[in-house]
Amino acid sequence: MSKVKKILVDKGAEIPFYNRMDFCVGSGRMGLALHKEYYEQLKMVQEAIGFKYIRGHGLFCADMSLIQTYKDESGSQAVEYNFTYLDRVIDSYIDLGIRPFLELGFMPEHMASGEQTVFYWKANVTPPKDYKDWTDMVQAALRHLIDRYGRENVIQWPIEVWNEPNQPDFWKDADMDEYFRLYEHTALAVKRTDPGFIIGGPSISGRLDEACMRSFLEYVSYKKLPLDFISRHNYISHPPEKDGRYNYVKLSSIDDWFQPLDKTRELVDSFEEFRGMDIHVTEYNTSYVPDCPLHDTNLNAAYTAALLSRFGDKHASYAYWTFGDIFEERGVPYTPFYGGFGMVANNCIPKPTFWTFAFYKQLQGRCVHRSDEAIIIRRPEGSYRGILWNTDFGYEGRPLELEIQLPAEFAGYCLVTETVDEECCNPLKLWHDMGEPFNLTQAQTALLKRHSVPLIKSERISCSQSKIKISLMLKPNGVIYFDLSKTKMKSDRGYSYERILRGEIKGEG
Amino acid sequence: MSKVKKILVDKGAEIPFYNRMDFCVGSGRMGLALHKEYYEQLKMVQEAIGFKYIRGHGLFCADMSLIQTYKDESGSQAVEYNFTYLDRVIDSYIDLGIRPFLELGFMPEHMASGEQTVFYWKANVTPPKDYKDWTDMVQAALRHLIDRYGRENVIQWPIEVWNEPNQPDFWKDADMDEYFRLYEHTALAVKRTDPGFIIGGPSISGRLDEACMRSFLEYVSYKKLPLDFISRHNYISHPPEKDGRYNYVKLSSIDDWFQPLDKTRELVDSFEEFRGMDIHVTEYNTSYVPDCPLHDTNLNAAYTAALLSRFGDKHASYAYWTFGDIFEERGVPYTPFYGGFGMVANNCIPKPTFWTFAFYKQLQGRCVHRSDEAIIIRRPEGSYRGILWNTDFGYEGRPLELEIQLPAEFAGYCLVTETVDEECCNPLKLWHDMGEPFNLTQAQTALLKRHSVPLIKSERISCSQSKIKISLMLKPNGVIYFDLSKTKMKSDRGYSYERILRGEIKGEG
Amino acid sequence: MSKVKKILVDKGAEIPFYNRMDFCVGSGRMGLALHKEYYEQLKMVQEAIGFKYIRGHGLFCADMSLIQTYKDESGSQAVEYNFTYLDRVIDSYIDLGIRPFLELGFMPEHMASGEQTVFYWKANVTPPKDYKDWTDMVQAALRHLIDRYGRENVIQWPIEVWNEPNQPDFWKDADMDEYFRLYEHTALAVKRTDPGFIIGGPSISGRLDEACMRSFLEYVSYKKLPLDFISRHNYISHPPEKDGRYNYVKLSSIDDWFQPLDKTRELVDSFEEFRGMDIHVTEYNTSYVPDCPLHDTNLNAAYTAALLSRFGDKHASYAYWTFGDIFEERGVPYTPFYGGFGMVANNCIPKPTFWTFAFYKQLQGRCVHRSDEAIIIRRPEGSYRGILWNTDFGYEGRPLELEIQLPAEFAGYCLVTETVDEECCNPLKLWHDMGEPFNLTQAQTALLKRHSVPLIKSERISCSQSKIKISLMLKPNGVIYFDLSKTKMKSDRGYSYERILRGEIKGEG
């Protein structure tokens, strides 16, 4: 039994909707940006979606090789900078039309005050022994970027201080006072380098987020520190259950999902000096674990469609964590569908969620409808575009039929739908049916790619009484993008589509 | 109401099936091979299908510029050859992994005995004033090809004398005696150039084909002329009805379609010296008119699937006329879907029939089933591949359900189906729904291309009692390709597809 | 014995120089723009040089298939338009970042008043029987372009009426009164279509140019016709001597070359209403024959370097005729170096003149020196760029040494020279040495391409007393581009170039 809902759009409707889904996207650690597969996945994403900024960890981690020590002639330890890999990474970003959202972290070993690390790749998460060493490095890196890429470009790259300092995994003892010191030293050093830089924090996530945010804002306010934007993360799901290498999570309701974000908005606005300040959600996804098969599903695509329809209301941006599956926080994945965060699976296979983003990218125009299951915009030339999703998330979902009525401005329209659902675009299932191969052959990769595309259909709509009426059926966990464009049928001399259909009956020879 | 048919394959079944669909393909006139769009369409075709030879008209026509006249010092007319374009065309063929099936024709104006022409591009179809001039030119061209491409290559390129001399449009008065003279002079000259060349004819089509073929064979036999293969064309449909620029045809039954070909086989075999000789069907399609919308339909794809299952039984090859829609016999087309012969529409949009060929290319192995609606082969490693088509051709067609039972050699298989039917892969309909635009925008072209792909689905099949049982439903005019491959499910540590599906119900936060 | 000249540039020097070499370039007839080889040559040119507009003949000629006639139901002749090829051509131009400079011509056969044609490809050059038919066609084409490419784009494409009407070859009897009628009808129709269009003429060349231009201007003035720019051609060389297929010409002096252009400028400025109006030289080259080996030589490159240094003084643009060697006015060429007009020989081999244009493209900045053999500009950041050429044109030329002194703004510069001369970059000689092969093998093409590049050398210049002193030697018919950029030597820790050079003597093991 399918559910049925009606959507009725009035002439002149104008609904607030802030589509900022393409401002920023997350990435595996910066050193992985040297990889060919990383480049190719990002290329796919940029061609179909086109983000403006990219943010990942590890700018100062070992494999970027940015800061080095050596013994000088006198035998004492000296420091020097190596920008070879940083430039190679940024060059490839620019080549792909994307720019860095700079996260300053983690701690180079020789200047670290402790030995605590995070991740398979062992990022040191302790404060510096001497803040001077840290700010010298930050300034050296920023000056180098200005030299190479030009001040007018670099000052547009937002700078964020550290990552999730309220999590003991990411900052020793989650010592917020120490973080405030880090922020203070860093923000002041950044602005000394060039007052035009845009600086923000505190990049917190989960655990005591409200308290941590409040004390951060109070500290900044009291000390009158530079602060150009607020950043935080949002991961709202039940705690994952682990089995072997994998994590299984339950999703929260969409409303629950937005609660912490709404509170942050309120909190920030409660400070007079921060009211209305940009809040960048510099990470989010449906789970916070990079080995969670949920990310590879159609459910994830539908759920994300719901999130994107509301995300811009109170926040300046929201960076899906991450664009692709080149990601090693828990080590190198064993299979192509390992539940990574990415929109793109390894071997450049787009996951269903990839299409959710590609669809949202098309929604530029005046919003005329927004509800729990749909968003529709009108383009200046009079066409409509919309995204629909089945809100009955999960495996017991029922089909959802949406009956949509829109004001017609032309006599005829062409309706094109692009459908992504468990039947027509479900690479996870195809891979499973193949026997869950760990290592894809070329033929398997090619098949998975050819399968992982929306199903496109079209229909001619004739309007009566200035109304367009369409009815679209969403399978469980399905997402549909539609485009309703004006068409004027003008057939060539003697061309008759009806005759083509009618006339081709079988004859006698 | 759908029809149901059962297909039962016994263990060890071995059915004769000669899959020679990739031997040769037809092309618009040779001069068009200089076009960028031609190259790109051929590239698509070669990548997905990969033909060995390509045959088109116009080797000696004006735009190839091969033979030129000038006044020499004494003021008398002299002849010289210009191989610039010929080489450019053949180079591009070789670059795409295809080689010419050389059709010798039509008549250069300065050596023609009359003024009759055919086509928008005005090919002269009259005999030469002097056969010596003609054979000099043929020999010069062949010698040049040997010089440039090497004897060992060039002698593998079949040579066919003229095109459809039994049609008054293509040979003045369809004068067969004159054709026999042309054949005689040409064949002897070719063999004088190099006895290794492969020469054939008479390239007839329709109209009195049996009589013409018989007299040709008698002539060759009587005169003991060289003859390495027989060639003919096959276009079997009701006479087209014209409306404006377009032609509408009715198809014959499949059995009717093969009648003339069968007769030619019998006739050839009735000559002792020609018994078993290769017959190349150097042209065929569902109609003989290049402005027939039928060619763009799913019906065409299903009908062609039926043809290809039987075509190799008695013939060495059969060249679909043509690979692409760069073709000007009736002038430059006005729209991207003008009913051209091609598997590919202009702007590199694959038509449904493109996929029929791409599917047949996969059928390399032992045939285990062949019927009016299906063909199935077994691969050496034990997988099965098949093509199914709905034989209830035309607009009133009913769905056809095929229940297939195959001998199982493994416990589990992965069934992958690729479906091309009027719902999921029908660029003609999408273009029609767009309003039949004459000139596509980039966005329209991109949409049409994204739509024009098979719908891919998968399923895991568990076998019991050494039987695989699958049931596939064909929509009217639908074609399905399937692949049944052995799979061994080996899940990674902790990975459970069932749990992914089951577990992701919505929770409370 | 080489000649020596000194060039002395004072601080603050500012010399007038208008570098408009990249505004427009000529092309073989529009129908050839469908060819793959044409596209690839244009791609090379656009990547290295980058022109804004492209102009060629044949918009209305048969192979573009733009206007077609048919019998309508009543049996009378009707007209319809086919924009398939026009769109394909313009799409490929836009794809390559170039736009059409629209030349309206020649006459479609069915509306022509006579049978006179020009070129191997038989363009009809007679006036229309009925001007209404002609202007209907012009308007239909322009309206179509606006529909497809947008008004804001299309009104920036200049429109020129016909080609060289003062030459009897190109306009029946060179009847200028008839041309004025053509211009009047056309210009008015164009402006009726959209007053934003830019219209010009008379596109004359050679023969009585002054008288024809004067009477054209008088006519336009008297009739108050629209006129947005003046156009003419310039081909100044001794009459060619023909031998077999080829033409040999002698060049005029550079001063003689500019005389007709200067006179046109004066003449135009003598009309009050046309004073200062843009004059587009819509064609020029060193000869007016498309089979003149001169075009393939280094002499041509040096001579063109001299022309480009002065060309912008009085004219808005000057379109080298032509960018590439896909060109069939006298038929299809027999060899890759047939003396075609192009900067690029067939098979995408750049000729020496290609580099003259690529070098001039770099000259963006304040001119500080211009003389008969050199032009030098200063870039905003303080570097210098210049082009030098040996003015002792021809086979008995002597080397020319140029001693250049420039004001230094930094302590050290890096001098990079790119040299194109008969020794280091002379594909014509290499092809000749190969035995003048008519049809290149892949290996020969590759060798010719690898050879046909400038020889690049570098040198560090230390400045004393704020002077840069360099001395460059030009071989006969040589062209040198130089770049003098500030360098600050900063060696890495322990890196010593001197030690590398010094230390690597051979040892004992």
Next chain:
Amino acid sequence: MSKVKKILVDKGAEIPFYNRMDFCVGSGRMGLALHKEYYEQLKMVQEAIGFKYIRGHGLFCADMSLIQTYKDESGSQAVEYNFTYLDRVIDSYIDLGIRPFLELGFMPEHMASGEQTVFYWKANVTPPKDYKDWTDMVQAALRHLIDRYGRENVIQWPIEVWNEPNQPDFWKDADMDEYFRLYEHTALAVKRTDPGFIIGGPSISGRLDEACMRSFLEYVSYKKLPLDFISRHNYISHPPEKDGRYNYVKLSSIDDWFQPLDKTRELVDSFEEFRGMDIHVTEYNTSYVPDCPLHDTNLNAAYTAALLSRFGDKHASYAYWTFGDIFEERGVPYTPFYGGFGMVANNCIPKPTFWTFAFYKQLQGRCVHRSDEAIIIRRPEGSYRGILWNTDFGYEGRPLELEIQLPAEFAGYCLVTETVDEECCNPLKLWHDMGEPFNLTQAQTALLKRHSVPLIKSERISCSQSKIKISLMLKPNGVIYFDLSKTKMKSDRGYSYERILRGEIKGEG
């Protein structure tokens, strides 16, 4: 003052010469093969040179992630394999037409008996705690490769046990007895996996090489172990002198260079059971330090040309260490010309030595001359190809003129020379003149690439008395490749190269 030498080749000369330069090439550690820049450099190398095998360290090192440990349900440590990166690397090799020469090493940390590491990337070089663990891993990897790439392919990939065990840096205490144990366990395990595998060692280099090789052979002989080939390295130069980050070395004489290799050949042949066995020199270069500017020079190219002419005499292959400069043994390089081992500098700039290899690749045919400064071969069709180098290596070198006389088989030849010397193809100098920039701009990279190509010249040679006489001048540290091909001059009708040169004098207009 230039030196002059004469080279006289007699008719029928046939000189032994084994050109095996393309069998194998060295590479930075395997994990770096994931990098985009690595792929692009290898692509360049494969397109211009085309090696069959590639060998690098690090198959079992951390960043390949091949072997992993985890706690199983019972809480005890278990081992599992992750072939994701291995497959990605090998796939990219195969994509580039190259296959792995498998070096088994180094030691995964969890199975190592000690903590000693080598390189910036910390490869553990201690024996395994338990040889069973090691051989299990080797077998697992080989079995996986067979599964994925097919037995018929994988058994052609040579397998070498460890790297330089006679160097204490690479094997703890250079304990050869322990190495023999490693070899024994490994070789037996490999052959148990598949007796078709090709196994070899001992991969020694320098230090006590003769003694180590002898004891290895004795051990293998005594134990009757499998051994399919011998491997060693050859680095013969004076000890480098270090300054800052860089090493400066003196080269040995060419004769000294070959001494250790000759001795190894003798030694191997002195064992009856190993006589004539293939010796693969799996590493060599002009120095053994990866930060030695010598590698970037023209001297290196000339010296390598001398080596390659003799290398095949006694050895089956010799793998230049390394193809490119993506290499991190001493950390990430600071500049693009850091003295890396590669033929290609970072940013895909070919070094002079790249061309030495590209030239040698052309030498396929019968050798007719080989001397200290030249090698010449005759191709089956009668052309000659040769490589010349200036043996007066180093900075005080004099020009060398070579007068070559060859037997002529045709009346005329085309001589094409490709020159690489310090003037025409010296990217190191151009980079130095630019100020030794650490980070290249796009424009700098493009300029360096355009400069780093051979200078190509041509000449027509007429032969008299069946002799070809040519004279070529080598600048210090210069290398010249020449090709002498038969040409038959056949000019087109009316085409005269002499007239082109002669006739283009300046006229009056």
